[in-house]
Amino acid sequence: MNLDLDPTQTLLRETTREYLASTVPFDRVRACEREERWDSELWRGLIEQGWLGLPFPESIGGGGGRLTDAGLLLEEFARRAAVVPLAEALVCGLACTRSGSPSQASAALEGLLSGDVVPVPAVLEESDTWGVVEARVEGEQLIGEKLFVDYGQFASHHLVAARENDELGLYRVDARDDAVGSAPLRTIGRTPSARVVYRDAAVEPVGGPEALRDLILTARAFAAVQCLGSAQEALDQTVAYAKVREQFGRPIGTFQAVQHHAANMASRVASTRYLVYEALHALDHGAATPQQVAFAKASASRMVPEVTMLAHQIHGGNGMIEENDLYFFTLRGKDRSLAWGSAEECLEEASAAVDAPREWIC
Amino acid sequence: MDFEWEKEYRDFRGEVRSFIEEWRTPELLEEYARTYGADGPELRRFRDALGERGWMRMCWPEEEGGEGRNLFYQFIFVEEMEYWGMPYGNLTYTSIAPSIQRFGSDEQRRRYLPGILRGESTFALGYSEPNAGTDLASLRTRARRIGDEWVINGQKIWTSLADVATHIWLAARTDPDVPKHQGISVFIVPADAPGLTIRPLHAMYGGHTNETFYDDVRVPHADLVGGVGRGWPIIMHALNHERVGLAATGSLARLFDQLVAHLAERRPERLEDPLVRRRLADLQLDLLEQRALAVQNAWIISKGGTPIAEASMAKVAATELRTRIANTGMDLLGRYGGLSRENGELAPAEGRMEWSFRIAPIFRFGGGTNEIMRDIIAAAGLGLPR
Secondary structure (H helix, E strand, O other): OEOOOOHHHHHHHHHHHHHHHHHOOHHHHHHHHHOOOOOHHHHHHHHHHOHHHOOOOHHHOOOOOOHHHHHHHHHHHHHOOOOOOHHHHHHHHHHHHHOOOHHHHHHHHHHHHHOOOOEEEEOOOOOOOOOOOOOEEEOOEEEEEEEEEEOOOOOOEEEEEEEEOOEEEEEEEEOOOOOEEEEEOOOOOOOOEEEEEEEEEEEEEEEOHHHHHHHHHHHHHHHHHHHHHHHHHHHHHHHHHHHHOEEOOEEHHHOHHHHHHHHHHHHHHHHHHHHHHHHHHHHHOOOOOHHHHHHHHHHHHHHHHHHHHHHHHHHHHHHOOOOOOHHHHHHHHHHHHHOOOOHHHHHHHHHOOOOOOOOOOO | OEOOOOHHHHHHHHHHHHHHHHHOOHHHHHHHHHHOOOOOHHHHHHHHHHHHHOOOOOOOOHHHOOOOOOHHHHHHHHHHHHHOOOOOOHHHHHHHHHHHHHHOOHHHHHHHHHHHHOOOOOEEEEOOEOOEOOOHHHOOOEEEEEOOEEEEEEEEEOOOOOOOOOEEEEEEEOOOOOOHHHOEEEEEEEOOOOOEEEEEEEOOOOOEEEEEEEEEEEEEHHHEEOOOOOHHHHHHHHHHHHHHHHOOOHHHHHHHHHHHHHHHHHOHHHHHOHHHHHHHHHHHHHHHHHHHHHHHHHHHHHOOOOOOHHHHHHHHHHHHHHHHHHHHHHHHHHHHHHOOHHHHHHOHHHHHHHHHHHHHHHHHHOOOOHHHHHHHHHHHHOOOOO
């Protein structure tokens, strides 16, 4: 039991934070939002820093890190509201390198780390239900339609959930193929997302139903850590604001009502922080149950809007205008709280095992 | 970061569990419930057995007769004892003993610690007064020094367990002419001291607390703890330790487990209802979130730190969750939920849901109100200005 970051993790967090603070001014994030694009420049920087290889084994050319480390990275990116498909590319990379031979894995990672391949997952369809997959593969060609393909219009490849002879699986599709057509969706997160149609697109099989399940589980844990990043940043900005904003001749942070809002925000963030990193740690050790990940995501998903709404309450009108940075975290946080399983979905899923024998404490 | 409990902790938890399995007899539980942990042959036998294991002192420093073990052992011990509803000395052990170790004189340590270990010395807290509750530092019970003795006059309230404890851990004003936080001292007062009157106040949870009246109660100077006028930091230290105990997840987890078990056994059709399951999943997540704060808190103590904001967070979460589990639990049980344990088999979960609803408010304002806890989180944790 050790709840502190180890020295390499602390270093990773600090370097990432400093790098993002100096290279990604919030106005650049605003520009991406306005122009409805992704931050391809930051993506190149991220590749130069070698961060993309972090959670892959050294044996295939990765950084030998863990999902926990990737979580720290994602939290920092969320705190900067960065417009890059980091979580998306990582879950695809993990799916591609975990299935197939070592040489296939190295090749997949090489493509990712060179920047030539920017893969994103495409799982949900019109039904917005995880189990319902109507996209189908026949004779190595994919027919179907996907929704909520985050960064889908800018990705080089999609990892698509589809059925072949009724068997669920993951298939790699070249997104630049003419057989792939995408239309942007405008989501509350103001990050790119798309509706994508596949008309006889050529596919390569990547993995079966377990690979798909693993991808969803990892993506869910990553989305949880992104919620956490949004909430942490909203909390920190709010505390800083409450110390300097004066009303009635004193900082509003001296008022008990404001202090109690802030205390509630901090407690909610602290609980989620523990559960989210605990889930990532369990995934790293092959010990995570779907229920554990669902609970961690439910915690993050229900926490983040509570925290950001209190942040707005303390900021008042200043928090509503887009010259202030708070809105990034309110909107991104809510978007990620819905992604890969909302609080409702995750709690419903977790409730299946609510009467199973449990060990609270082990 | 590592969220796994090491083997030695898991083994220890196993050891505590088998001990509890052996000792958790209906006779002991009955005596505990009837006397509110005061005394009796079963309780004495149990405490002797606990004493033999050395668990009460395992985290004490070696020079105090302990083993200097990591505080996580105590966390595990308390969690298990709380889960199974076992009498283990609670406040005296979690709050008073560490204060005597830290602030007591050599003589006080020699005189009181062995008795606490054997379960023979138990303490009631003499803090609150009718006009000094949350604003504790304005307390007015007065101690005047006459020769080698202190003479105490005044009135305390909410002195729970004073009628069954052997001692009172008393906060009194020794100097009215200095700023209020600096004029307070802590005394160890025998509960049978002449001039001390204890009057019960019966409470809606079935037990009682007490008013205590001090009428020329004499205490030797040797029983003043930590120096004249040095009481405030001692009280804060003890309260902080008390909060760690109040934040324990064990009894909350058991309440939840009993609720689910009861529904599974007697109301399986209700447990099939997706809405009921959803409400249970909500509570289960609340428990996971609360325990996260409790472990975080224990982690800081185990490193030798003093969690201040963290202890407050865990206390608030635990005490508000207790209300929520009891309230939701009763709703899910329907009219049966309102049956007390006197109804025997008819009462779900041994009537604990109903009883928990009646006792739950205490925890939210006791040991420092949750409002004060939030003030502490804001000031100590977030650095918000006063």
